[in-house]
Amino acid sequence: MKGFLIKEFRHIFRDFRLMLILFGMPVVQVLLFGFAITNDIKNAPIAILDNSKDYLTQKITDKILSSDYFILKKNLNTNNEIGDYFKDGSVKEVIIFGNNFAENFLKNKNANIQIITDASEPNTARLLIVYTNSIINDFQQKQLSSSLEINNFVSSGKLLKPVILTTEFKMLYNPELKSVFMFVPGIIAILLMLICAMMTSMSIAKEKELGTMEILLVSPLKPVQIIAGKVLPYVLLSFINIITILLISYFVFKMPVQGSVFLLLSESILFIIMSLSLGIFISTVSNTQQTAMFISFIGLLLPTILLSGFVFPIENMPLILQYLSNIMPSKWFIIIIKSIMLKGVGINYIWKETLIIIFMTAFFIVLSVKKFKIRLE
């Protein structure tokens, strides 16, 4: 058994490409998803056309620019310039203050701000508007209340205090709406699926392809030992990978682990075992590495990415796909990880999802043992 493991590790360590996939990919993926493929708005270039240039517009401008979301590219002077900046793509948003802004705001209570965005990127445009709007609203609230206080003070109770309705949003668990927090659980799920299921199925299929499987079967080794020997190294490697991902997300992206690390790791091991049993199952139905790779890729990886709620929210899918997503193990695993990492819940909140994964694991193990036996018959 020990010899088997040593051999298996040799296979892995001698295959440069495999090593690259095993250890390079997790790091690259986390960094990619974390930095590049992000839904967050950060430092969006904007231009401002200030037609009144008074103290209020200055205040609003300062407030907008003091947030991390926007960066001032250009102060415009005429309407004509707007089109040019949008066309060459140097700004994503233009904010236009109407004439006599302060006066209108205080006296007529009817000041004008126009926001124009580049909707060739619809998501970004929408987000920019929401962000800008909330900043301006916030400003408006404060301005109103402070001016009312002054009024109240001056006219000493003559005026009734008007009720100001403040709608306050509070984003729970991910207050900054960082998309990294969305991606990390998804990446963990995908990588485990990929490494465990794809790599094990491929390495078992490779033995079949080379004919060494026959020799192993003819040897006194029991099938269970053969499979355990093939699978154990990947358990270890996947575990190292999870820890790498968690460390990167913790130190680079400041993603917290609110719940128990122990629970998180145990759930991960459960999911690893699930993926491995899936991998073994795949290997029983495929005789070549290529088949194994195709089945894992099309049958596992794509659905994992598309249906697990990692990229597209499940709630927005057509009903059929919503049902279909229930058979994706990764969907449940992502729910579990998110709950533990972001909400910090214990096992009592996620026992149902855990049970589902345990059930799936058992299902695949039974299925592959059956298949394995049939093959030997």
Add this chain to the structure above:
Amino acid sequence: MTRENILIKVNNLTKKFGRFTAVDNLSFEVEKGEIFGFLGANGAGKTTVIKILCGILSPSSGDVSVDGFDVYSQTEKIKKNIGYMSQNFSLYEDLSVYENFRFFGGIYGLPRKEIKKRTDYFLKTLGLQDKKDSVISSLPLGWKQKIAFSVAQIHNPKIIFLDEPTSGVDPVTRRQFWDMIYKTAHSGITVFVTTHYMDEAEYCDRISIMDAGKIKAIDTPENLKKLYKENSIEKIFIKLIR
């Protein structure tokens, strides 16, 4: 043939896959130390028989014993005493020669020292001592074949099964390989070999010709030639298979 000299004993062996009968009521015996040639067209059921004898396939009916152990209940013991080499010369391509020996020795439970000793012995016989640490994939096919044959003997088995061991190698290498087989048989190891090359059949002590799950003929090459009044095994083979 005395009783204790018989290593493989097959009696009325039948193997069915669903409704298809791959092996049909087969009976034969293989003696200790002989080279037994197992001939047959593709799909005649040769591989099925080998798999049953190796204990990885259980028969549908019939009695089969290998080295006195029953294939139904004592496959563990059978597996310890057999060596197997397939037509792919299956070795781990990304491991070195020595690592292959060590791995296969390891799965048969040989101690490290013993593996080392036997590896040195085999490499010396092959004249490949300086290749001990070369990776298998860097070696020519003929060498791989010889190494695979040695690896299959690392645990000193009583029988060694060779499934088309010479496919795809040149005539010179084939000749050398048969020298190795003779040496092995001389050392007391029984060799059970399947082949497509009829000239190789002539090297065997005894041969059986199989077709559609049945054995059509079984005897020494000389006796078969006399019996069918032909001057080569190839002619007999074609006569029987038609």
